[in-house]
Amino acid sequence: MYFEIDPKIREDKGLSLLREETHRFAEEVIRPAARKLDRMSDPEQVIAKDSPYWDVLKQMKKLGYHRIFIDPDYGGLGVNATEAHIILEELGWGSVGLTTAIGVDQIAPAVASLFAMGDVIEKIVKPWVEDTEAKYHGCWGVTEPECGSDYIMACEESFLPHVKELHPGEVRADKDGDGWVINGPKSSWISSAPTATHVGLHVTLPPHDNLANGAFCIVPLEQEGVTKGKPVDKLGLRDDPQGDITFDNVHIPDDYMLIRPPFYEFRIGQIICATSCFMGTIFTGLARAAFEEALRYSRERIQGGKPLCEHQLIKQKLYKMFEKVESSRCYTRKIMEHVWERIYIERTFDASSRHALSAQIYGKRSAFEVAYEALQIFGGYGLTKDFLIEKLFRDARAGLIEDGTTEVLGLAAAYNIIEEC
Amino acid sequence: MAIFPSREWVEAVLQAAEKSEKYKEAAKDWEGDFLSIIEGDEEFVRDLSRREVMEGFISFLDMMPSEARKKFKGTPMGDVFEKKLGVPLDTPADKFSIDEMTSMASKLSAEDIKGACTYFWSDFWHGSVRAMKPVAPGEHEDATFKLSGKYSAWKLMVSGRQDTIRLVMSNKLKLEGDMSYVMKHMKAVVALTKEVFAGVPID
Numbered sequence: 001m002y003f004e005i006d007p008k009i010r011e012d013k014g015l016s017l018l019r020e021e022t023h024r025f026a027e028e029v030i031r032p033a034a035r036k037l038d039r040m041s042d043p044e045q046v047i048a049k050d051s052p053y054w055d056v057l058k059q060m061k062k063l064g065y066h067r068i069f070i071d072p073d074y075g076g077l078g079v080n081a082t083e084a085h086i087i088l089e090e091l092g093w094g095s096v097g098l099t100t101a102i103g104v105d106q107i108a109p110a111v112a113s114l115f116a117m118g119d120v121i122e123k124i125v126k127p128w129v130e131d132t133e134a135k136y137h138g139c140w141g142v143t144e145p146e147c148g149s150d151y152i153m154a155c156e157e158s159f160l161p162h163v164k165e166l167h168p169g170e171v172r173a174d175k176d177g178d179g180w181v182i183n184g185p186k187s188s189w190i191s192s193a194p195t196a197t198h199v200g201l202h203v204t205l206p207p208h209d210n211l212a213n214g215a216f217c218i219v220p221l222e223q224e225g226v227t228k229g230k231p232v233d234k235l236g237l238r239d240d241p242q243g244d245i246t247f248d249n250v251h252i253p254d255d256y257m258l259i260r261p262p263f264y265e266f267r268i269g270q271i272i273c274a275t276s277c278f279m280g281t282i283f284t285g286l287a288r289a290a291f292e293e294a295l296r297y298s299r300e301r302i303q304g305g306k307p308l309c310e311h312q313l314i315k316q317k318l319y320k321m322f323e324k325v326e327s328s329r330c331y332t333r334k335i336m337e338h339v340w341e342r343i344y345i346e347r348t349f350d351a352s353s354r355h356a357l358s359a360q361i362y363g364k365r366s367a368f369e370v371a372y373e374a375l376q377i378f379g380g381y382g383l384t385k386d387f388l389i390e391k392l393f394r395d396a397r398a399g400l401i402e403d404g405t406t407e408v409l410g411l412a413a414a415y416n417i418i419e420e421c
Numbered sequence: 422m423a424i425f426p427s428r429e430w431v432e433a434v435l436q437a438a439e440k441s442e443k444y445k446e447a448a449k450d451w452e453g454d455f456l457s458i459i460e461g462d463e464e465f466v467r468d469l470s471r472r473e474v475m476e477g478f479i480s481f482l483d484m485m486p487s488e489a490r491k492k493f494k495g496t497p498m499g500d501v502f503e504k505k506l507g508v509p510l511d512t513p514a515d516k517f518s519i520d521e522m523t524s525m526a527s528k529l530s531a532e533d534i535k536g537a538c539t540y541f542w543s544d545f546w547h548g549s550v551r552a553m554k555p556v557a558p559g560e561h562e563d564a565t566f567k568l569s570g571k572y573s574a575w576k577l578m579v580s581g582r583q584d585t586i587r588l589v590m591s592n593k594l595k596l597e598g599d600m601s602y603v604m605k606h607m608k609a610v611v612a613l614t615k616e617v618f619a620g621v622p623i624d
């Protein structure tokens with residue numbers, strides 16, 4: 001465990017207990033399951049009914065981690081930004097893959113809890129928050145085969161004047177009687193798609209001329225017209241399966257359309273602000289895990305007649321890793337507080353996207369840099385499956401692409417910086 | 422407890438805005454008037470058959486010059502008054518028989534008042550509410566923003582029981598105008614509901 005630099009958090013017994021209990025869960029449940037899932041040679045095994053994936057998901061739901069981002073008035077966990085940050089860093093320490101699974105799970109019900117009324121609350125949000133058996137599981141469908149980074153750029157409000165330069169999008173919703181009909185493919189990269197029962201889906205609306213002329217809706221996936229591809233076999237984050245979803249005349253009722261024009265183009269970036277704090281925080285957890293692994297190993301491994309940590313070169317590496325973990329925690333926590341205030345307290349939905357995006361980039365980049373150096377400290381052993389560090393390194397590498405490449409997130413933030421600063 | 426909409430409610434809202442430092446601060450950069458359109462619905466019919474609501478509603482309409490009231494002629498709201506409640510539009514307010522109108526209103530159905538709208542115009546300017554008053558159909562059509570929706574949705578908003586954003590996002594209230602301006606000034610919109618409207622409890 002780390003020394004908590006903020007006395008308000010350190011001296012708060014409730015927060016210390018929250019940290020310890022979440023850490024215990026991450027250590028005893030998440031991490032062992034994540035390693036098992038990571039070693040499965042076929043991603044189909046990860047999504048099988050008897051996979052540890054489901055045990056962890058159920059336990060996370062029992063502990064209420066699927067309700068962190070849900071409006072407390074509609075069954076949310078009722079945590080504040082600091083508590084959310086503490087929980088997410090610890091879960092990320094256990095596994096960023098499985099924490100991604102519980103993160104994308106709540107995007108659609110969280111949006112519904114913040115903006116919807118009536119039927120969708122009764123039919124979706126209520127059963128979702130009450131679920132402790134992982135009967136409901138969500139994913140987040142943004143990117144498409146032809147629109148990867150383009151979709152990320154289209155979510156930045158300051159980029160709107162240029163949105164027509166991008167691909168116009170493939171998944172379309174058209175009015176159909178009282179409801180909507182959806183057609184088109186989402187990319188192979190939708191986290192948890194192979195296991196999900198619902199998707200929070202980005203669609204374009206007639207005349208389907210650009211990505212900003214869109215909407216965000218919730219779509220039940222267990223219905224006719226939905227096809228899912230095989231889970232992707234990939235380098236990192238193997239404990240959270242990605243896969244594609246294709247829609248062929250899939251119908252949803254009108255009130256499942258949660259964010260529509262004109263709000264979509266101006267406010268969809270707020271979802272990215274929330275997911276960015278989430279990502280920055282869970283990758284801070286990964287950075288810390290990698291740092292701890294390296295520190296421990298450097299104390300045990302003797303080379304040059306003394307433990308590695310007594311060599312100046314390694315000391316310097318350890319210091320730099322420490323600095324990255326601590327600054328990542330401080331920064332992502334501050335930005336989480338800001339985003340939380342604007343979304344959950346003030347309800348003005350005007351969080352600063354340049355800050356939120358930078359928290360995501362900073363957290364992911366720190367995690368990769370720390371995991372890279374940590375693996376180097378392990379030498380050849382770091383490359384073997386015997387040590388956790390190689391998984392952390394692969395997961396951190398995948399993080400630089402998941403939820404937007406760090407380059408493209410930075411590009412989106414730059415538009416906002418130039419317009420607003 | 423004020424009746425929405427009524428003269429008493431308008432006066433209380435103006436006072437609440439005047440007193441609220443939080444609202445003044447949040448809306449200090451806001452420039453833009455609103456035309457609000459309240460569409461009659463089942464709840465409106467039900468409420469109108471309560472004497473105090475009818476009285477409040479008449480007091481609200483009475484804030485309009487009688488010339489303006491005549492502009493309702495031929496509109497669904499004008500027809501409700503003249504044909505369903507039996508009150509010619511140019512009747513001076515003190516000649517209204519509230520009891521009779523309440524009793525007539527209790528016989529109305531939602532179908533009877535379909536399309537019947539009440540309009541009010543509010544001028545928000547740098548943290549103060551320079552005006553808030555009922556207007557006739559066609560007046561202030563050029564307002565910077567238009568907010569329309571059923572009476573029941575309006576009640577949820579002005580009572581503070583639901584936030585404006587949820588009502589607008591879920592299509593219960595429709596907002597028209599420069600959305601990027603509204604988005605940049607969400608603080609002002611939220612403060613208007615939380616600090617001003619919610620500060621005036623409605624019956």
Ligand SMILES: Cc1cc2nc3c(=O)[nH]c(=O)nc-3n(C[C@H](O)[C@H](O)[C@H](O)COP(=O)(O)OP(=O)(O)OC[C@H]3O[C@@H](n4cnc5c(N)ncnc54)[C@H](O)[C@@H]3O)c2cc1C
Nearest residue numbers: 140141142143148149189190191401402403404405407408
């Ligand atoms: C593990 C994982 C989980 C994921 N989970 C989800 C999910 O849950 N839901 C979802 O919708 N998507 C998900 N994604 C998809 C992810 O958001 C995309 O992979 C990412 O946005 C990049 O898109 P792309 O892969 O199509 O690459 P491309 O967009 O093709 O980009 C290729 C390269 O070009 C660069 N590039 C692209 N555009 C520009 C530009 N305008 N200027 C300069 N350089 C540019 C990129 O930085 C990148 O290096 C996930 C991806 C991964 C790897």
